[in-house]
Amino acid sequence: MAAGVSAAGSAAFAANPATPVQTPGAGAKPLPTAVQWKDASSLIVHSSTTVELKRGSFGSSGITPTDRLYLRNNLPTPDASIMAEPEAWEVSVEGVRKPRTLDVRTLRTLGVETVAMVMQCSGNGRAFFPSKPSGTPWQVGAAGCVLWSGVPVRAVVEALGGLADGVIFMTGTGGEKLPEGLDPKSIVVERSVPIAAMGDALLAWELNGSPIPLAHGGPLRLIVPGYTGVNSIKYIRRLAFSTRESDAHIMSHGYRISPPGAKGDPTQPSVQEMSVKSWITSPGADAGQVRSGRTQIQGVAFGGLHAVSKVEVSTDGGENWQVARLVGPDLGKYAWRQFALSANLPTGTHTLVCRATDQAGNVQPRERMENAGGYNNNSWADHGLKVVIA
Amino acid sequence: MAAGVSAAGSAAFAANPATPVQTPGAGAKPLPTAVQWKDASSLIVHSSTTVELKRGSFGSSGITPTDRLYLRNNLPTPDASIMAEPEAWEVSVEGVRKPRTLDVRTLRTLGVETVAMVMQCSGNGRAFFPSKPSGTPWQVGAAGCVLWSGVPVRAVVEALGGLADGVIFMTGTGGEKLPEGLDPKSIVVERSVPIAAMGDALLAWELNGSPIPLAHGGPLRLIVPGYTGVNSIKYIRRLAFSTRESDAHIMSHGYRISPPGAKGDPTQPSVQEMSVKSWITSPGADAGQVRSGRTQIQGVAFGGLHAVSKVEVSTDGGENWQVARLVGPDLGKYAWRQFALSANLPTGTHTLVCRATDQAGNVQPRERMENAGGYNNNSWADHGLKVVIA
Structure with a gap:
């Protein structure tokens, strides 16, 4: 029979290993005046000038609708x-x-x-x-x-x-x-x-x-x-x-890669080109129920100045990796690629991580580069997603 | 000096050789209930179930925003x-x-x-x-x-x-x-x-x-x-x-290619695959002022089952043709391509037409195929745009 319909699990939750996923509801801030037209249900409002897209709301189309753009x-x-x-x-x-x-x-x-x-x-x-x-x-x-x-x-x-x-x-x-x-x-x-x-x-x-x-x-x-x-x-x-x-x-002085504890100054590297990066967006990111069995592990991957050449996915926190397939049209080297891996997730706890490689051979690193401003985090470990299937 | 800023013309109007461009304003119907969220200013409402995008509102991005989709x-x-x-x-x-x-x-x-x-x-x-x-x-x-x-x-x-x-x-x-x-x-x-x-x-x-x-x-x-x-x-x-x-x-019986005056029946060809087609969307389609001098003649072109390989543009109703450049990412064979031709349009009347060729060698025809239902019109002559620069 079709996989994914056999043994449905019950309640589940999802969390980043480091930081809990922020859920909507009580205490959610309203959209800023200038972006009242955005899709509030898919966004997290930090302040009147800072709004981000929820991890479970990236979709699969490759293009981010303007009403979901941060x-x-x-x-x-x-x-x-x-x-x-x-x-x-x-x-x-x-x-x-x-x-x-x-x-x-x-x-x-x-x-x-x-x-x-x-x-x-x-x-x-x-x-x-x-x-x-x-x-x-x-x-x-x-x-x-x-x-x-x-x-x-x-x-x-x-x-x-x-x-x-x-x-x-x-x-x-x-x-x-x-x-x-x-x-x-x-x-x-x-x-x-x-x-x-x-x-x-x-x-x-x-x-x-x-x-x-x-x-x-x-x-x-x-x-x-x-x-x-x-x-x-x-x-x-x-x-x-x-x-x-x-x-x-x-x-x-702004947007500089400063040593932890230091202030920005012109002698430090400026934050400019982006680095190779990816993250998983499904399943488990929207805090909804995840069923055991077959699933499509999905996410986005990009390379900054270079196109993505490969995305690997691990369901055990980086012990074992499988190459994901790229989904949808290639929109050029500055775009991201959607990726998907068909996987079978039994009941239990799974740490989903992904790692992108770009066409210049740059590989997304395991560790973040520590810096005072918290810039350029492309650590694959930091971007993992823990999924518990009960 | 930069072309396009030299000899600005004054008022102009634009019209299809066959049919006047429908302009918004008095008498425009309101958006149907189910699509109140669409961008009314870029649409023509025909009825509660039929709404089309204005010729001047296609943009240059290659993807039609959902709030502009017919x-x-x-x-x-x-x-x-x-x-x-x-x-x-x-x-x-x-x-x-x-x-x-x-x-x-x-x-x-x-x-x-x-x-x-x-x-x-x-x-x-x-x-x-x-x-x-x-x-x-x-x-x-x-x-x-x-x-x-x-x-x-x-x-x-x-x-x-x-x-x-x-x-x-x-x-x-x-x-x-x-x-x-x-x-x-x-x-x-x-x-x-x-x-x-x-x-x-x-x-x-x-x-x-x-x-x-x-x-x-x-x-x-x-x-x-x-x-x-x-x-x-x-x-x-x-x-x-x-x-x-x-x-x-x-x-x-519906969506059949019936001879003029006849009714649809199962012996006639069904309307299914699309044919190679293109049309110009700018300048002149939005009934705004068109200035003399340098301009970017833009439009969209697609091939149905086959990718577009070439788009030609004529500013004299099809007497002389130039190959346009393709704009933006190639989104795959089922997508359309935006095209643009840099041209210099002096004061006077210009009939802008375009003609697409797909990778199977099909060329957009000059004439429509007459049929009772008015289906599959891909005539390049019908889709011309007359621009008058005063």
């Missing part, structure tokens, strides 16, 4: 009035031979491209650091794989005569209104990435087939595939090619 | 109560060695796959038939490219011991509640496709990363990639492998 804004969401005339939004382009301010209407004439990419907060997985770093305790849900459409930055640079001599950084500056009385450099969202990142970068006006919502950076967002979310500047007002990295605080 | 239901949408326990929804599988009724919870254990595919109503493009066939006068918007996730029908058949001997059709029966007092065969939504279509078919519970909404066939829908929408049975209650085609009226 939210993490460094500054309060701008006033909705900036969306009144999206075609008139302007970005100043500097560090090219013919610097110029261009509106969205004009950008649309210069080219169009679409990229599927993982957008992930630098601190995704922070909740699994036993040191409890300050910052949002993201579990797995500060990440999504989405489609961005806009004009390639390359096409804009070409239309403006090419890059100025000697530039080695691409710097984006956000258009958020800054509080008065503070040094703008201490608060502005401004990030620099190596000029090589320009290759696949977009100035985007569309997210998953619709205009980018305000909370996600509309009318215009700089998209830097393969880099952590903070590098994809929302409400972009200035795109500068430069010989120096930005001296804004968020660049010089 | 709606076409042959029967009234079932009561929302069928969504109360989606995991308990049952489908009876017949024509296998071990026939059995399976619930969604069990289907999930048997396998999982995701397919990106064009879902298109058989009558999309009917508005361009000068004969004005009865039926919804769809322009281009009774189509979308979406992601479906579920269990491969193959895996279900395998779990049930394989196909019974001699079966050559796969027949799906919808679970809509039928009006009393009528012969069920005269009204039930039941369609047969050749058994070969089983190869990539799914029993799906997820659309674009979320549970399938009621209006689109949730909790469970049969998905038959490459076939027109009517063959992907909503609320599927019965999946039968059989030696004969269904004798339901919608199969025997």
